[in-house]
Amino acid sequence: MRRNGRDIEDQDVERLLGELGQHTRPRDEGELRRMARSAAAEPRAPGPANSSGFSRPRWAHPLRWVGAAVGVALLAGSGLGFGLGSSLTTYESATAAAVGTGFLPARGWTVVQSGTVDSLGATRAIAANVPLGAGDELHDMPYTTLRSLPERGVVIVATFTTRGDPGADFAYPVRTLPLGLESAAIVSPATDPLPFADSLTRYRLRAGVGGTNVDARLYFGAAQPTASALRAAELQLGRLAVAADRVTIFARPTVLGAPGSIATVFGSVDNGRAGETVTIQAKDCGSSFFRTAAETETHSGGGWSIQFSSGINTTVRAVWKDSSSTQVAIRQRANVFLDKQRSGRGLRVGVGGKRSFWRKKVDIQRRQGGSWKTVKSVVLTDSSTSTGSGSWTEAKFRLAVPNGTPVRAVLPLAEARPCYLPGVSRTVRT
Amino acid sequence: MLSIDPSPSGREEPTAPVALAEEELVRRAQLGSASAFEQLVVARGPQLYRYLAVRLRNDSDAKDALQETLAAAWQGLPGLKSRSRFWPWLVGIAAHKAVDAARGRVRATDQEPDGHAAYDESVIEMREAVAALPEDFRQVLLLRYVLRLSEEEAAEALGIRVGTVKSRSARARKALGELLT
Numbered sequence: 001m002r003r004n005g006r007d008i009e010d011q012d013v014e015r016l017l018g019e020l021g022q023h024t025r026p027r028d029e030g031e032l033r034r035m036a037r038s039a040a041a042e043p044r045a046p047g048p049a050n051s052s053g054f055s056r057p058r059w060a061h062p063l064r065w066v067g068a069a070v071g072v073a074l075l076a077g078s079g080l081g082f083g084l085g086s087s088l089t090t091y092e093s094a095t096a097a098a099v100g101t102g103f104l105p106a107r108g109w110t111v112v113q114s115g116t117v118d119s120l121g122a123t124r125a126i127a128a129n130v131p132l133g134a135g136d137e138l139h140d141m142p143y144t145t146l147r148s149l150p151e152r153g154v155v156i157v158a159t160f161t162t163r164g165d166p167g168a169d170f171a172y173p174v175r176t177l178p179l180g181l182e183s184a185a186i187v188s189p190a191t192d193p194l195p196f197a198d199s200l201t202r203y204r205l206r207a208g209v210g211g212t213n214v215d216a217r218l219y220f221g222a223a224q225p226t227a228s229a230l231r232a233a234e235l236q237l238g239r240l241a242v243a244a245d246r247v248t249i250f251a252r253p254t255v256l257g258a259p260g261s262i263a264t265v266f267g268s269v270d271n272g273r274a275g276e277t278v279t280i281q282a283k284d285c286g287s288s289f290f291r292t293a294a295e296t297e298t299h300s301g302g303g304w305s306i307q308f309s310s311g312i313n314t315t316v317r318a319v320w321k322d323s324s325s326t327q328v329a330i331r332q333r334a335n336v337f338l339d340k341q342r343s344g345r346g347l348r349v350g351v352g353g354k355r356s357f358w359r360k361k362v363d364i365q366r367r368q369g370g371s372w373k374t375v376k377s378v379v380l381t382d383s384s385t386s387t388g389s390g391s392w393t394e395a396k397f398r399l400a401v402p403n404g405t406p407v408r409a410v411l412p413l414a415e416a417r418p419c420y421l422p423g424v425s426r427t428v429r430t
Numbered sequence: 431m432l433s434i435d436p437s438p439s440g441r442e443e444p445t446a447p448v449a450l451a452e453e454e455l456v457r458r459a460q461l462g463s464a465s466a467f468e469q470l471v472v473a474r475g476p477q478l479y480r481y482l483a484v485r486l487r488n489d490s491d492a493k494d495a496l497q498e499t500l501a502a503a504w505q506g507l508p509g510l511k512s513r514s515r516f517w518p519w520l521v522g523i524a525a526h527k528a529v530d531a532a533r534g535r536v537r538a539t540d541q542e543p544d545g546h547a548a549y550d551e552s553v554i555e556m557r558e559a560v561a562a563l564p565e566d567f568r569q570v571l572l573l574r575y576v577l578r579l580s581e582e583e584a585a586e587a588l589g590i591r592v593g594t595v596k597s598r599s600a601r602a603r604k605a606l607g608e609l610l611t
Binding site for chain 1: 467470484500576578
């Protein structure tokens with residue numbers, strides 16, 4: 001095709017440039033909608049623009065209002081004193097995770113809400129019709145109170161975890177609030193031992209409520225609880241509120257080691273229904289946006305779970321309808337390889353991953369006196385190969401150590417970050 | 431339900447009904463309506479993707495850049511003062527994301543957009559010639575001829591003066607002519 005500049009300007013530029021665009025494969029509408037939803041699921045950062053009249057509506061779901069009301073009631077009850085009974089709410093209850101979940105304050109009852117107490121985001125609430133023992137409001141279990149629980153005393157310890165973990169959900173039948181003692185089972189001290197001898201009567205009630213698993217343990221001071229004690233416990237169980245996030249997410253484990261290892265990512269939606277579509281989005285290290293990693297459907301009780309592997313530090317979140325969950329970081333250890341060269345002279349070290357490790361330094365360590373000692377630092381410069389899924393960078397080197405010495409390669413954190421955790425190779429004998 | 435004709439009827443004069451419908455969607459999206467934002471994306475997304483695919487010459491990069499553009503747009507929408515300028519504003523974001531994407535990737539991984547098998551020789555030549563242009567020239571040409579923005583809109587999207595758009599456009603066409611001759 002030969003033209004002169006004048007022809008190009010007047011006749012062909014517009015047409016040919018326009019044709020360039022026509023030869024791209026258009027994104028289908030469904031994909032565009034997913035991308036839009038993904039973008040809009042990100043809460044807008046507060047800023048001058050948002051504060052001047054453009055704010056994203058929050059509390060769109062009626063349950064949110066219930067959650068807010070419960071949260072306000074809990075905070076007000078704890079902060080100002082609720083009736084004659086002393087109600088207590090710890091600092092942690094002001095966090096979003098705990099507001100709206102726990103026991104409503106009631107006359108004659110002490111209620112305590114804890115914040116997140118373990119890596120899976122469990123929260124705990126305690127209700128007692130006696131004053132809590134010293135320090136019990138700071139601990140997961142009110143042992144001091146239980147140790148001296150009078151015959152009329154009742155203590156309820158409720159633990160809240162998210163549904164979605166297939167290994168746990170089966171033990172939590174789906175129930176609706178208010179919970180009642182008729183759903184509880186009497187358990188033996190051997191099943192629920194305390195760290196001291198006791199003669200308490202124990203009940204246990206497990207329920208899946210709106211995307212949350214509730215494990216309520218009830219302790220009565222009497223070996224044969226009176227009707228009034230049982231009635232009091234029944235009423236307090238009825239004051240148990242669950243106002244979880246609309247969609248939750250957790251991961252186990254959160255650190256992946258060997259290449260190809262997977263994490264179970266699970267969570268729940270708050271309507272507790274099966275068949276709801278949940279989109280799991282992932283943001284790989286180095287990327288500034290979330291991509292759709294998987295779609296799944298909830299099962300009974302609103303729980304969902306997937307197997308996830310990314311090969312790089314990744315942040316994941318779940319999106320359901322117009323709500324997104326909190327974000328969970330799943331971190332990946334660098335894949336470090338060490339082996340003897342085929343020639344038998346020298347060693348070969350390499351690191352693989354979704355990012356190139358070119359010019360990164362790997363520490364070579366030898367076993368010495370029961371510990372590992374760095375004897376050499378090797379810069380990865382060779383054979384950096386890029387594939388669709390990642391790259392592999394290596395280096396060959398020699399090591400002046402006696403034959404048969406155990407050695408290994410370590411990619412330290414300073415070289416691995418920000419997209420990987422430190423990695424260690426297998427041990428090789430020279 | 432509001433609808434938008436995503437293809438401007440002319441380079442210089444977008445039709446009034448289109449602008450009104452889009453303005454309303456923009457207003458709602460600014461107030462936090464994900465649904466309105468979705469409609470905007472459905473309407474404008476194909477054009478935006480076309481531009482990014484031509485600019486980045488890689489389907490995957492174009493998709494990533496589009497997602498980044500949408501994420502930035504959602505975050506930035508409340509700050510958009512003139513709703514009637516939504517389209518050039520959105521294109522401006524995409525242009526910046528395209529520059530970021532092109533800067534960040536390895537040259538060797540450049541590929542052609544999917545579905546280019548039907549290219550004829552002249553289109554392939556044009557594509558290569560456009561790729562060889564300086565970044566400033568290429569931006570102007572793609573906005574003017576692929577997205578069919580007016581000179582004013584292109585200037586607004588790129589944050590430059592209209593006169594600069596005109597001069598770059600002229601020089602880009604001249605450079606293209608030399609490359610293709």
